[in-house]
Every structure is written in C-alpha cells, then in structure tokens.
Amino acid sequence: MGNKMATRSPRLRQIKSKNGDVVDSYHELNNTAHFPIARARPRQLESWTTGIYPVEILHNDHERSGYVKVHYIGWNKKYDETIKTEEIVTLPRPFTTFSKKLAVAIKESLGPCSKVDSLVKLKLPISEEEYNLLSNSGTPHKVTRTKTVYKISSRNQLNHYLGEGWDYRICNEECDNIYVLTSTVKFYLHVRKPLEDYQLFPDHVEKYRIDRGFQLTFSFVRKCGNRSDVNKLLNSDKL
Known part of the structure; x- marks a missing residue:
C-alpha cells in the first residue's frame, strides 16, 4: 500500500507590467513583456571518437559470461561500462626512446635506501x-596557471607505457624489494627557463637566450619490502 498525498491546486502566475500593475494577458503589455530567462552556464564538452581507448578492467560480469566491466582511463567514472571480453585488445608497448629512459630512471631510483x-x-x-x-595514462589532479599535475589510481595505468613491473625492483635472491607507492605518483610538464649567454663580436658583446624546451617532473614515494610482499607486487592494482 502506498501513502496518499494531498493534491495541490496549480499556482497561478500573475502577469505584471513594469510599474507593478497586474494585467490579464501579455497582449495588454503591448508585446513588451519581459519573460524570465536563465543565464547560460558554461558546460564542459566531452565527446567520443571512433578508436581505441586505454581501459582498466574492474571486474568480470557475474551475470553474463564473457563480459567485463571496464573503466576508461582519463575519463569520468560515469562512462564505465560492461563490454564483451573480445572487444579488449592488447597493444604492444610503444617502447619509445623516452619511455625506456624514464623506466630505467625509475628502476635506478629504487636502489637500496636507508630512509x-x-x-x-x-x-x-x-x-x-x-x-x-604519457599524460593520456594519468588523471588530472591539480591545475595551476603554469601546469597540470597528473596522478594515477592504479599502477596498471602506466603498464602500457613503462611495461609490467615498472614500479618495483627486486634487490636480491631473498626477494628484498623496493617499490613505488602508487597513490603518491605525480607528474607534470613545464617549460624550462631559457639559458642566458653572450655572443662575442670584435667590438661588443650581445646577450641572447637559448631555448631549453620542456621538462618532465615525475615524483613518488618509495617503500622497502621483503618476501612477504611478492604476491602484492605481482597481483595488486595498488602498492
């Protein structure tokens, strides 16, 4: 049984002229009525184009076999959807010169540490x-006047760019390890300050600037682990 709700009579709208007098119709205002309007609010445009989008597999669909729920990396969670497993393709890692350089730099920083x-x-x-x-793999976290800082919510977001195991290093046969704390990963791009120099001439010198291009800042907190963390390193979405 449901609750009965009291019915309300519709509220009549009064038509007023500029001086506040109530009139019977808009016609009496000599077509000079000012209808109420709402100020248009800026709306962020989001659109899909045909192509391949990086995804994170959230879980299998328990009701339908062969379906998984996915999150499109870099997009709002409202776009998460359940798709056929066969629609997911594995692309080879780009292995660009820079991705190799960054992967090696991360591994080098995961050396034995006292802190x-x-x-x-x-x-x-x-x-x-x-x-x-690289930024296509992250999620915007903070926007300032000079840069946009990206973060990741899952270590898998950077797997396609840096490769599996990019965020840990096994130090010895006893499986002592050092790994990247996933929630602390941040990266951003900024323009490097020009380098000032002087050019010599026979009778004078002239100052000029050398453009130094862009620089990536990639930061994280590293933690020390042992053999008990091996299963986490291999299977966890976050470290």
Whole structure:
C-alpha cells in the first residue's frame, strides 16, 4: 500500500507590467513583456571518437559470461561500462626512446635506501608529443596557471607505457624489494627557463637566450619490502 498525498491546486502566475500593475494577458503589455530567462552556464564538452581507448578492467560480469566491466582511463567514472571480453585488445608497448629512459630512471631510483618512505623526484627533458602519450595514462589532479599535475589510481595505468613491473625492483635472491607507492605518483610538464649567454663580436658583446624546451617532473614515494610482499607486487592494482 502506498501513502496518499494531498493534491495541490496549480499556482497561478500573475502577469505584471513594469510599474507593478497586474494585467490579464501579455497582449495588454503591448508585446513588451519581459519573460524570465536563465543565464547560460558554461558546460564542459566531452565527446567520443571512433578508436581505441586505454581501459582498466574492474571486474568480470557475474551475470553474463564473457563480459567485463571496464573503466576508461582519463575519463569520468560515469562512462564505465560492461563490454564483451573480445572487444579488449592488447597493444604492444610503444617502447619509445623516452619511455625506456624514464623506466630505467625509475628502476635506478629504487636502489637500496636507508630512509623509509623517502620522496623521489625525477626531472628529465621531454618533447611535448612524448608527454601527451604519457599524460593520456594519468588523471588530472591539480591545475595551476603554469601546469597540470597528473596522478594515477592504479599502477596498471602506466603498464602500457613503462611495461609490467615498472614500479618495483627486486634487490636480491631473498626477494628484498623496493617499490613505488602508487597513490603518491605525480607528474607534470613545464617549460624550462631559457639559458642566458653572450655572443662575442670584435667590438661588443650581445646577450641572447637559448631555448631549453620542456621538462618532465615525475615524483613518488618509495617503500622497502621483503618476501612477504611478492604476491602484492605481482597481483595488486595498488602498492
């Protein structure tokens, strides 16, 4: 049984002239009525184009065999959907020169350390085109006047760019390890300050600037682990 709700009579709308007098119709206003309007609010445009989008598999569909729920990396969660497993394709890692350089730099920073929970900040020259490939794997976290900082919610978001196992290093046969704390990964692009120099002439010198291009700042906190963390390193979405 449902509750009965009291019915309300419709509220009559009064038509008023500019001086506040109530009139019977808009015609009496000599077609000079000012109808109420709403100010248009800016709306962010989001659109899909035909192509391949990087996804994160959230879980299998328990009701339909052969279907999985996926999250489109870099898009709002409202676009998460259930698709056929056969629609997911695995693309080879790009293995660009810079992706190799960044992967090696991360591994090098995961050497034996005396400080627990120490912050690592890598700075590498990068082209704008290369940075676009990397930023497609992240989610905007903070926008300032000069830069947009990206974060990741899952270590898998960077697997296609840096390769499996990019975020940990096994130090010895006993499986002592050092790994990247996923929630602390941040990266952003900024323009490097021009280098000032002087050019010599027979009778004078002239000052000029040398463009140094873009620089990537990639930071994270590293943690120390042991054999008990091996299963987490191999199977967890976050470290």
